Amino acid sequence: MRDMPRQLMLPRAVIFDLDNTLYPYPPSHDAGMNAVAEKLLRDYGITPAIFLECFSRARNEIKSRLGSTASSHSRLLYFMRTLELLGFKSQPLLALDLEQSYWRNFLKAAELFPGVIPLFEFLKTSGISIAIVTDLTAQIQLRKLVYFNLDKFIDCIVTSEEAGTDKPGLVPFTLALEKLNLPASEIWAVGDDEKADMQPALHLSLFSVYKASDGTAAPSGVALQFRHFAELNSYLEKLKNHL
């Protein structure tokens, strides 16, 4: 825990990013991709190398076509295009099946970072609202929250599908501020991405809190950074006790 500002007050709300902030994203993504690769190898004889190459091409095409929108992250679109690139033309049933396989295995490998639940419990018992501002489509992001058993803590959710644009666009954050109906100066924003989470927070005068991981340096201008949620929790507890 570094850069502790002096004379800080408890926030009235905290906005959290979801992917890779509350749980580690890469192992889950790898588990999802491995499951799809295994399925394609087992059922259609497509090697993982060929699948990954086509998937990468498909994702780049879709991202460049759709820009910073929620659907630019759609695994369903990626898999549909991947199958086309693999020479299967349109295969709606298989594309849906691959998407389901991806997300199921993604979630099976997903574990919240230690300390997230105690932190959320502390925030709720302290009367602090919790918001989630995240990219991607609402359906899967809501499924994640239900699966992690976090939905009971959440006061407000904004996905880029609802906002019409991905972060670092400001709309997802301004939408969250509207829903929270609180002044920006009393809200903290917690995220792991300098560009997507910290820059909009600084722009909107939110109190920016950076979730650092091993080997990442704190971005400039960030008010507070932490590595483990227990650190953030004890910091907030200290703030509360000093009030």
Added chain:
Amino acid sequence: MVLKEDLLKPLFLGGLAAKIILALFLAPAPQIDWFIPFMDAFWKHPSITPWDYVFQNSAAFPYGITMFVTLLPCTFADFLLAQLFGGGHLSGHGITFTLILADVWLYLLLCLLLPGKYDKILRAYWLSPISLVGIYWVGQLDTIPVCFLFSALLALQQRKAGLSGFLLAAACSAKLSMAAVLPFFLIYLFLTPRLRNVGKDFLLGLTGGMLVLLIAPLFSGGYRMMVLGTPEMLRVFDLHIQMGNLSLYLTPVIYGLGLYFAWRIRRMTFDLFYTILGLSFFLLVFSTPAPPGWYLWLVPFITIFQVNAANARHWRLLFLFSACVSLAQILFWPGAAIPLLGISLHSFFPDITRAMPVQLHSIWISGLFFLGAVVYLSMLRENVYRSKAYITWRRPMGIAVAGDSGTGKDRLARTLAGMFGQESIAHISGDDYHLWDRFGVMWQSFTHLHPGANNLQQFAKDVTDMFCNKSIACREYDHATGRFNPPLMRHGNDVIIVSGLHSLMNKSLRDKYDISIYLDMDETLRRWFKCRRDCLERGHELEKVLASIERRMSDAEQFIHPQRDHADIIFSLYPVTQLHMGTFDAGSLQLGLHAELRGAHFSSMLVRHLTGLCGMRVDVRFTEDLDTITLTIEGELVREDTAFIASRLFPDILELLALQPRWAGGMDGVMQLIVLSYFTDKLESKQL
């Protein structure tokens, strides 16, 4: 990762530093008198039969090959240092550092056996007074065979049965008295139906290990003298009642009773197994004037009991017991010298104790025995009588499946049997109790649904007998031929599944079931399934099947449907897609499931997993009296999801299921999960 962090905690590092200091400064009596000279002689005259050296004291090294091999690396380093810097004799630090490594090894084994409880294990084991005194003050080597024993347990937990058998042989080789645990392993592996195949691999590993580690060294005369002739072997006869010229040896009787207790429990989970093992060690240690090393056997078991302790009172009780045992070790057994200061405390405390009146000794020993008995009874109550496995298998678990014809009773019975394991199941089908076969003329007047067309009295008697573990002779109705097969003997088992049209009709039978399930079904779907089964599988004509359904309707309403009111769980399948009678292609058929659960707690986690993980749609409703929960579930579930959700939500009861449960996908899988959830709930309430 978390374990790595625990190894860097101040408590672990501080404890390790304290142990290293104790090892450097203390020289315990048995090590100076016996073990160090033995290893010293070996390194000066290496041989494959080190026991053959002639010693004045035949008790110099009453241990086998694995103990000897474990001591080699550190004593070799000690020997080299002695050759370079010392006077040519071992300092003894090679042995004490081996014991520190064994101490760490045992700590890590406990962490692996009880994952996620590292902090508690650290507090309970790492600074255990028995361990500190027994290893560093009294200088006993028993931590090493205990390490092999717990390595064998860990291998067994990880289903590496052959390795486990070999490691147990290694434990017995390290210290022959460890053989006392072998019958418990065999009882666990061969009386628990799900583990019998595992038991065969275990025996192979054990036999191989014994041939190499226990039989081969018997050719050494020194080994036979030191290991088999150790006075410790005769301690089991110390506790006895004199009856004229005869003696009643109590230790073998108590040990035998411990074995009988384990045999009576029969089906054990892994937790229950090592609990029974620990309790048996308690009996063995307390029923003999045990040497101090034997108390080290208790340390990991006391740690496990402390970690699993229901409350702080049990924790304190165990700590008090450990402290008293270690005090007894200090007071009654030769201690250590401090060579650096030239002080010998070998007989300092025992001399003080000897100077006291003998009655005081007796009072102290009696007090310790009393405390041990309290700990034993407390552990028996908390860890055995309240164990899920013990509660579950005290009597067979009964699951009844009732419902109208064609609602999938046999299918559900098979699905549940796949989950619990065929080796643990006894199945009684109501179809076997029809009075007449398919060609009986009486079917012109009766339907199968009418109680008068079934031998329900025999059905009730057979079910009752099965619950009393009696065998029954029962004929089997063959749906393919429509005839009865000759009667066969059937035996009771852990789980008795009773399926049939009238399974829930009789109140006395209903009281025997742990879970009563009634299968309902959307009427259109039921007709579709029944026509499909009877036409495709049993070769009947569609018109006749439909006519038979119509003819049965009034009997169904009168005799079958009322059983619904007596069920704990009511499953009702319904079609999500449109059905066409006459086309029996199930490829595009999508099913939804209504499940009514009576008297159960609501498992929101199950709903969360079905919704979040699988993307299913789940609607939850409560009745006004809050006693019934209705779930309406639609969507796709694959068997891997069922397996994952079961392992995630019901980890404690997986050991009560098959070794490799046959999980189902679709609504069959949902039914498995709901039954499992209800079963868990029932088990929790039984524990209370």
